[in-house]
Amino acid sequence: MPADPRESFYQNKCQELGRLYPEFDRPSSEVMLNLIYTYDVVASSTGKFLGQYGLAKSSFNILMNLRHGPPEGMQLHDLGELLLMTRANVTGLIDHLEEKGLVRRIVDATDRRARFARITKKGEALMDQLVPRHFRRIQKRLQTFSEDEKQTLVVLLKKLRAAVRQTDANSSEVVAEECAVFSEAAEPTE
Numbered sequence: 001m002p003a004d005p006r007e008s009f010y011q012n013k014c015q016e017l018g019r020l021y022p023e024f025d026r027p028s029s030e031v032m033l034n035l036i037y038t039y040d041v042v043a044s045s046t047g048k049f050l051g052q053y054g055l056a057k058s059s060f061n062i063l064m065n066l067r068h069g070p071p072e073g074m075q076l077h078d079l080g081e082l083l084l085m086t087r088a089n090v091t092g093l094i095d096h097l098e099e100k101g102l103v104r105r106i107v108d109a110t111d112r113r114a115r116f117a118r119i120t121k122k123g124e125a126l127m128d129q130l131v132p133r134h135f136r137r138i139q140k141r142l143q144t145f146s147e148d149e150k151q152t153l154v155v156l157l158k159k160l161r162a163a164v165r166q167t168d169a170n171s172s173e174v175v176a177e178e179c180a181v182f183s184e185a186a187e188p189t190e
């Protein structure tokens with residue numbers, strides 16, 4: 001397999017940026033770069049695998065939730081809230097899965113505004129074939145990690161996720177103020 005040029009490129013950029021910006025913290029930047037890079041590699045590989053079954057990652061996510069969710073199905077709004085991928089157009093995803101015969105849309109008899117999706121027998125059969133292969137791939141990818149390393153990685157990722165959410169919550173007003181100042185400074189003077 002040919003080497004991916006991104007790894008050495010960004011490693012070199014980290015060295016350069018440290019000299020240009022006093023705020024640059026190399027270990028923190030390397031963590032973020034490697035996290036983003038690894039996500040891209042995993043997401044791309046997973047997308048190719050799911051594509052063999054005619055599914056996108058978000059469609060697979062919906063089918064997993066429906067297959068292992070309540071037997072009456074789930075509200076479309078709830079499915080959207082639970083997506084692990086980008087908050088895609090759930091209605092469009094359900095339309096696509098419905099066209100394939102993998103889900104069925106249901107209107108709630110007590111609240112006609114509530115839309116539910118329920119997995120079909122065809123969808124269940126697909127997931128029963130696909131999910132074991134998916135889990136074998138995950139296990140194979142992580143076979144060089146000890147159980148302790150896996151648990152440590154989970155703890156660290158949760159810690160990073162919480163820190164990002166907290167930082168975003170605390171900095172949204174500051175960023176808006178900085179952007180306003182920058183916009184004013186960038187306007188041409190007459």
